[in-house]
Amino acid sequence: xxxxxxxxxxxxxxxxxxxxxxxxxxxxxxxxxxxxxxxxxxxxxxxxxxxxxxxxxxxxxxxxxxxxxxxxxxxxxxxxxxxxxxxxxxxxxxxxxxxxxxxxxxxxxxxxx
Amino acid sequence: xxxxxxxxxxxxxxxxxxxxxxxxxxxxxxxxxxxxxxxxxxxxxxxxxxxxxxxxxxxxxxxxxxxxxxxxxxxxxxxxxxxxxxxxxxxxxxxxxxxxxxxxxxxxxxxxx
Numbered sequence: 527x528x529x530x531x532x533x534x535x536x537x538x539x540x541x542x543x544x545x546x547x548x549x550x551x552x553x554x555x556x557x558x559x560x561x562x563x564x565x566x567x568x569x570x571x572x573x574x575x576x577x578x579x580x581x582x583x584x585x586x587x588x589x590x591x592x593x594x595x596x597x598x599x600x601x602x603x604x605x606x607x608x609x610x611x612x613x614x615x616x617x618x619x620x621x622x623x624x625x626x627x628x629x630x631x632x633x634x635x636x637x638x639x
Numbered sequence: 640x641x642x643x644x645x646x647x648x649x650x651x652x653x654x655x656x657x658x659x660x661x662x663x664x665x666x667x668x669x670x671x672x673x674x675x676x677x678x679x680x681x682x683x684x685x686x687x688x689x690x691x692x693x694x695x696x697x698x699x700x701x702x703x704x705x706x707x708x709x710x711x712x713x714x715x716x717x718x719x720x721x722x723x724x725x726x727x728x729x730x731x732x733x734x735x736x737x738x739x740x741x742x743x744x745x746x747x748x749x750x751x752x
Contacts, residue, residue: 560740569645569729569745570682577738615681619737626695627741629681 528553528620532630540638541608547601547633549616554594558619560627561590561601563612570615574601606637641666645730645744653752654720660747662713662730670737671713673705674729676746682729688713689735720751 529552539545549559558577562570574583574590576599582591589602603610613634617627643664652658662671670689674682687695688707702724704716713730730744 557736557738558740562743567727567748569727570731570743572740572742575740617681617741626684626687627737631681632679 528556528618528623528628530616530618530628530630532614532616532633534633535631536634536636538636538638539606541606543606544602544604545606545635547603547614547635549599549601549630551597551599551618551628553620553622554597555621556594556618557621559590559592559599560617560619561588561599562615562617564615564632565612573614603635608637608639611635611637641742643730643732643742643744645728645747647747648745649748649750651750651752652717652720654722656720657716657718659717660715660728660730660749662715662744663711664732664742665711666732666742667710668732668734668742669710670733670735671707672731672733672741673703673713673715674731674743676727676729686715717749720749722751725750 531550533548560575561573576583576592587604592599613632615632616630620628646661673685676682685699686705691707702719706714727746729746731741733741
């Protein structure tokens with residue numbers, strides 16, 4: 527059974543720092559991995575989608591990598607800003623779960639001005 | 640149009656009320672989903688519609704009744720809810736296999752009193 531873990535559960539850093547959020551999964555039979563952002567009480571905003579055949583995706587200050595063989599993905603945020611404060615969730619599209627999303631518990635990120 | 644629109648944004652209902660949540664997308668996606676999210680937890684899948692047919696029901700109580708009138712609309716009918724059903728209800732859509740990722744709405748914050 528696929529399990530997705532996100533470490534750390536919470537992270538607080540000063541503005542301007544580069545940071546990395548981690549997502550690990552136990553079963554490499556995935557077809558994609560998606561990173562989402564969620565502000566308190568709001569819906570989910572898709573940040574980056576990485577197909578299983580890809581190694582990384584970039585959007586602005588965000589870069590997501592995928593290493594299927596080791597069961598890991600990282601979300602790199604460059605030059606962090608207070609507006610980046612949110613909860614970041616990774617979700618795996620799992621072949622064995624009829625293509626449904628398997629979710630990590632999220633990392634709550636606080637960027638201090 | 641790359642959005643999923645959910646209405647209402649907030650809903651307060653009594654335990655004897657009947658209400659409906661609505662979700663709409665015009666991206667041509669043929670899979671639509673209802674998720675329930677409690678505070679500080681990842682979303683939990685409730686229902687999946689594929690080509691307007693219910694394909695997955697994750698053992699959701701019958702007081703939640705989904706409906707997919709056409710390929711762009713998804714409803715969730717609520718009746719005789721309990722206070723523990725208070726949560727953020729999220730709608731999402733995707734291509735049927737989820738290959739191109741999922742798009743989420745901003746959610747309906749439901750409070751049952």
